[in-house]
Amino acid sequence: MSDLVLLNPGPAGTSPAVRAAMLRGDLCHREPEFADLLGRLRASVARCLGVADTHETVLVTGSGTAAMETAVIGSVRAGRKLLVVDNGVYGARLLSMAEAHGIETVVVRAPWTAPVDPGAIAERLRSDGRIDAVACVHHETTTGMLNPIAEIGAIVRDHEAVFLVDAISSTAIESPGLAEAGADIVCGTANKGLHGIPGVSFLLLSTAKGADRVDAAPRRSVYLDPGAQLAAQRAGDIPFTPAVQTCYALDEAITEYETAGGYEARVGLYRERAAVVRAGFARLGLPVLIEAPHRANSVTALELPTGVTYPALHDELKRRGYVIYAGQGRLSRTHFRIATMGEIPMPRLVDLEGALEESVRHLAKARGE
Template structure:
């Protein structure tokens, strides 16, 4: 299975160096060597994502969803509300997390194919003084849609509210650069655009507002407590057993990211990949769900060709060396997704068009057309 190209939006393919890093050896997290590793990761994550000096990193053992839930819990003070942008599956997940923890919410709902209107958020912030945080997904991986986080950040900045951004599928690979967004609580993950392995996620907390806010929010969970995690990690400790080997892999993934030119270089690479695969989709008449100006670099949601199911297309492409991904939620019967995240040799992306064409031709012939 080693030369299967994963075109799902995480876990993404990793480099040999990242996989080898997991074999650095057994390590107790109470030893100084782990404190060094954690300290290095906390610094390098903020640095490589453009927020060194303005944000503090909190490492979280758990997938991206653990980071989202820690962020939601830590963003709102008692008796206040969370404004959630819901225009995809991950916005809806933020909302259900708030509900699960008894945090009152205000929802700005939007169609899945359009970015949220920042004006709607500005109006609500002006009219409702109890809104304590605004939560928005940057890249809705559901559809490959980008929300306008820089514009929203500029609005939230003028209020007491904090700005929570789920950047799990955008860190390091989408614009704007986090340095240009006034985000106070950013969720990210080791896998996806950073090319580490799954199992560790993180928060970036702005020292202007984010660190103070997580300290002021009530404690709503024992494991996912951002204030306790921050205090402990600032002192070089970590409260619970971390995913040590995943941290090794992330350490190597960041070294490779920075060694290859950092954010600008990775952004360029992802744009090149998007251009290559989307030119192929256009030649094959596969309709892209999201209009050009709102498209993320790394995920394309495409309409399924007439009469072909996702399962059949998936199986054909897997035989040809590619794992594609289903449409999510209400798009599951009509769309499929192709993600170009992780370590993928460019020639394999160039060859994808041919594999798609052959798969569609084969399935169409099998239906007797």
């Protein structure tokens, strides 16, 4: 399995040093060594994403979805509403979380293939004074499409509402990044763009509005309580058993990321990867779902070639060393996705075109064409 290149949008491939970091040894989270690790990660996550001067990190034990739910819970005060942008599976997930916690919502919908219109959000904020937070996914991994978070951030900034951004599949990958987004509550994950191990995620809370807001929101969960987590983590503590080994891995992943040049270098790497694989898709005549300038650096949704099913293509490519990913939701029969997240040797991305071509040819031959 170790030679398989993961072209799914997480869990993303990791480096040998990141995997080895999980073996640093057993550690009790009530010992000072864990407080050191926690303090180091709280500083390095914000620093490596360019928001050290404006945001404070809260680590969340769990995958990105745990960070999303913690963020939703902490974003809205009692009796107020959450505006949710829904133009993909993850926007819909934010919405269902709000509903599950009895938070009143206002939904701004857009087609899955179109970024949301910031004007529609401005209009809702103007007309509804009870909107307390605006939630938007930056990179809708469903389709590989980017929402205009910097424009939305500029609109929300003029209101009392806070801006919640799900940046789980865009952190360290997309530019403009978090420093330009004007977001107050950001969710991100150790895996994907930071190349850590899944199991730890995080919130970034703006010192201007986000940290106060999670304190002011009612306590809607015991485990996913951002106010309690913030208070404990500021004191070097974490309320429940953390994923210690995953924290070690994140620590190492951030060291590797910063040693390699940090945010600019990582975004550059993802752009280079996108250019390599997309040139191949164009030569093969595979239609892409989202065109520039709204498409992400890391995910390309492609139409399945005529007569080719996703499971058949998946299996052919896996035989050739690549794990691809299905189209999501209503795109599952017509599209597949190629993600270039995590540790991937560039020569394997160069060779992907040939593997795709061979796979499609092999499947056509099997159909007797």
